[in-house]
Amino acid sequence: MVEPILQMKKITKKFGSVTALSEVDLAVYPGEIRGLIGENGSGKSTISSIAAGMQKANSGEMIFKNKAWAPQSMIDALDNGIGMVVQESGTIAGITVGESIFLGELDPFTNRLGWVNKKAMFQKATEAMEAIGVTSVTGDMPMSALDFQTRKLVEIAKVVRKNPSILVIDETSTALSHDGREIMYRLIKKFRDDGKAVIFISHDLDEIMEVCDTLTVLRDGNLIRTFTKEEYDANLIRTSMIGRELKGDYYRSDFKATSLDEIALEAKNLKYKEQLKDISLQLKKGEIVGIGGLAGCGMHALGKALFGALPLESGEVVTGTGKKITDPHVAMKQEIGYVSKDRDTESLSLTASIRDNIAIAGMDRFAIGGFLVTAHKESKYVKEQIENLSIKCASPNQSVSQLSGGNKQKVVFGKWIGCGSEILILDCPTRGVDIGVKQAMYQLMVQLKNEGKAILMISEELPELIGMSDRIFIMKDGEMKMEFKRSEMLSDADIIQYMI
Ligand SMILES: Nc1ncnc2c1ncn2[C@@H]1O[C@H](COP(=O)(O)OP(=O)(O)OP(=O)(O)O)[C@@H](O)[C@H]1O
Numbered sequence: 001m002v003e004p005i006l007q008m009k010k011i012t013k014k015f016g017s018v019t020a021l022s023e024v025d026l027a028v029y030p031g032e033i034r035g036l037i038g039e040n041g042s043g044k045s046t047i048s049s050i051a052a053g054m055q056k057a058n059s060g061e062m063i064f065k066n067k068a069w070a071p072q073s074m075i076d077a078l079d080n081g082i083g084m085v086v087q088e089s090g091t092i093a094g095i096t097v098g099e100s101i102f103l104g105e106l107d108p109f110t111n112r113l114g115w116v117n118k119k120a121m122f123q124k125a126t127e128a129m130e131a132i133g134v135t136s137v138t139g140d141m142p143m144s145a146l147d148f149q150t151r152k153l154v155e156i157a158k159v160v161r162k163n164p165s166i167l168v169i170d171e172t173s174t175a176l177s178h179d180g181r182e183i184m185y186r187l188i189k190k191f192r193d194d195g196k197a198v199i200f201i202s203h204d205l206d207e208i209m210e211v212c213d214t215l216t217v218l219r220d221g222n223l224i225r226t227f228t229k230e231e232y233d234a235n236l237i238r239t240s241m242i243g244r245e246l247k248g249d250y251y252r253s254d255f256k257a258t259s260l261d262e263i264a265l266e267a268k269n270l271k272y273k274e275q276l277k278d279i280s281l282q283l284k285k286g287e288i289v290g291i292g293g294l295a296g297c298g299m300h301a302l303g304k305a306l307f308g309a310l311p312l313e314s315g316e317v318v319t320g321t322g323k324k325i326t327d328p329h330v331a332m333k334q335e336i337g338y339v340s341k342d343r344d345t346e347s348l349s350l351t352a353s354i355r356d357n358i359a360i361a362g363m364d365r366f367a368i369g370g371f372l373v374t375a376h377k378e379s380k381y382v383k384e385q386i387e388n389l390s391i392k393c394a395s396p397n398q399s400v401s402q403l404s405g406g407n408k409q410k411v412v413f414g415k416w417i418g419c420g421s422e423i424l425i426l427d428c429p430t431r432g433v434d435i436g437v438k439q440a441m442y443q444l445m446v447q448l449k450n451e452g453k454a455i456l457m458i459s460e461e462l463p464e465l466i467g468m469s470d471r472i473f474i475m476k477d478g479e480m481k482m483e484f485k486r487s488e489m490l491s492d493a494d495i496i497q498y499m500i
Pocket residue numbers: 015018019020038039040041042043044045046047171392393401402403404405406407432
């Protein structure tokens with residue numbers, strides 16, 4: 001019988017009063033891609049980060065390759081065979097791709113006088129990127145010049161370069177576009193075929209059933225069940241994830257494109273580098289407009305531009321009442337809300353509490369006369385957002401940095417929905433969010449549409465675009481390639497041909 005490559009026995013992890021893991025047993029085998037799925041805050045990142053040396057369990061035992069396993073740090077774990085690509089990681093300002101990949105490992109490039117041979121380091125970094133199939137990135141490029149997906153690919157290259165025996169990928173697919181995902185799938189299949197193991201965390205049930213050989217469901221820090229591929233049954237997996245059957249509509253139930261006549265926001269001939277080449281677009285009240293495309297198509301830049309957060313070369317963004325959106329401050333005054341794809345650096349203040357993050361945008365709602373904030377009103381407002389989106393937290397005063405990835409995303413969503421934004425620009429709003437809450441977010445979007453609010457949703461997920469939008473625009477190389485109207489007949493295949 002094949003022995004597990006990693007055994008985790010009775011792992012318990014507590015954060016104050018929160019039990020993130022309760023006596024979890026997990027065994028991973030060589031030649032296996034193991035999926036981990038579960039609601040936000042169910043313990044997926046915690047269990048895998050304990051194996052990868054990022055934090056320690058309160059109790060329990062780990063055995064890796066038949067030896068006791070107690071890594072002291074992520075670097076220690078990676079050096080000894082377990083590497084993890086984390087869900088979200090900040091980029092240090094001003095460093096290059098090479099420095100990011102070789103951070104803490106510059107010794108081989110450093111001479112006796114302490115000089116780093118940058119040329120050699122950049123060359124090795126370029127090779128590391130090529131090894132995972134990315135040829136457009138060289139080691140000397142500044143990280144800040146790369147888009148979100150490419151920064152993620154640099155992180156993957158950094159881990160894969162060390163050739164670990166177990167590769168942990170924590171909720172990374174949603175940071176990647178179709179082409180980036182293909183790179184990742186190829187890599188993890190190679191790991192399996194080489195007799196190594198992969199632990200793959202995702203909220204996308206279709207993806208995880210397609211990619212993984214076995215699938216473990218966690219709920220509230222408990223291991224509920226491990227399914228083998230033959231046992232895969234989407235309904236059964238969903239039910240074991242959320243402890244009940246998911247009822248009601250998931251996406252919109254109607255198939256007719258509808259909107260009010262009034263324009264909410266208009267983009268006129270926007271130009272910005274190679275990302276926006278003369279983009280014009282109208283968003284009407286009571287309408288959901290979807291924007292899709294591959295990495296680098298310009299859709300994330302468009303979201304920023306509509307919120308006034310991009311220094312446009314020419315063109316303008318105006319509201320239906322003729323107000324020019326020149327910066328985010330003006331946008332907020334015009335009741336525009338914006339959820340950025342780059343959550344941790346652009347949408348949240350990680351050092352602040354959940355309360356402060358949510359309250360900041362909603363001040364007009366609860367402050368008397370728009371400026372006098374009473375603790376009671378603020379608490380009530382924040383509590384409502386936490387309840388509406390089931391944000392799993394110990395208290396509103398908890399630092400947002402301590403929340404699980406999906407719960408952070410709910411804070412961002414709650415911040416803009418709660419304050420009654422009339423226009424919402426949502427860049428990958430359901431990124432990292434579990435299916436139960438995704439359903440709640442979609443239904444909330446339908447409700448907002450019916451109230452006459454305007455929503456522009458940028459997404460890498462075609463089913464989400466098709467399921468929710470009145471109109472879908474597909475972008476490619478900074479241009480609008482195609483417009484689709486909501487229809488029951490519209491399929492992924494109809495759209496993909498205009499993306500590639
Ligand atoms: N540093 C921390 N301090 C306090 N609580 C924490 C900390 N890290 C995690 N938790 C809590 O532990 C629980 C499990 O979190 P974890 O990140 O493992 O969930 P997850 O299943 O990966 O969720 P998601 O799908 O949202 O990423 C959550 O309730 C989370 O808030």
